[in-house]
Amino acid sequence: MTHTSARLWCGSAAALKRLLNLLAALMLLLMMALTAYDVAGRYLFNQPLIGASELIEIMLAAAIFLVLPTITWHREHVAVDLTEHLLPPWLRRLRDRLCHAFMAVGAAYLATTVWKLAERAARFNSVTEYLSIPSAWAMYLIAASLWLTAFTFLVLALLGEKADQAWQQQAPQQEAAAL
Template identity: 35%
Template sequence: MNNRTETGLPHVLTSGAIRALAFIAGAVLFLLMLATFADVVGRYFFNHPLLGTYELTQLALALIIFSALPWVTWKSEHVEIDFVYTRLSPRGKKVNRICVDLLVIGIFVLVGYAVILQGIKAQASGLVTEDLGIELYGAIFYMALCCLMSGLMVVQKLIKDATHD
């Protein structure tokens, strides 16, 4: 989002939640590093790897990616290919931004909804990890929440752009 200073309760709540998710992503990454280190040390020095490292790694990577998604969206740090965008007129750029933002909102909502459905299925079936028996529905619902929050970030950006142009 542009480098303007934003104020107001919605911005404070949103930025606080997004910063908390970014902190979670960093903390999970740190814990993943510790688990990998413990697994390597256990495997090569004690001939006893850390049980469940593979599934912890899978779960941690999903949590890192989805936790960082709202932050990346909030900061508008997604990879962009702008070779067409730079050739558009100012009006064309505005129309393009609105169309892309609406498409992205729709995608985040659809993905969030699909992930919620997967979470409901995982909860109903009692889906757990193989070695450690960790229930997966909580992580799945968390990923859905992160998708929906990312969509909310785009909605906020769209509203801000519409009121400042």
């Protein structure tokens, strides 16, 4: 892939990143407000909010999986690099590309598995205990986020250092536009 395609991917990824981060932030804000309302109702008025824990569980899963593609793109996963300084640069690049390709396959496998579970939950009309929210909805969201993560890993595997260069060139402009 060329440097131009890397820049095009970065531009599209930046817009998607802002959307996913906004949705995840909204989930966190709603979780905070819901928890505050539930605690106040429980301890001040002896009236807890029915189903608050269910909603918080669903929103927590959504917040985590919505930012997974962004975390992947920025390579912000937890990493321990004990031997990084011992490897020559060409071997580090090869290792990174192989790891990204392996992770793309792994994330795609997880996405497929979760999607099948969501289809089964939808087929059996599985719902949450108190609020009767269809369980499949959260599972479909998780599967879609995992597919985006798999695609992101694939792009990182194919672009390698070009992705870093393109992102570093566009990052300050995109971050300023987001503010």
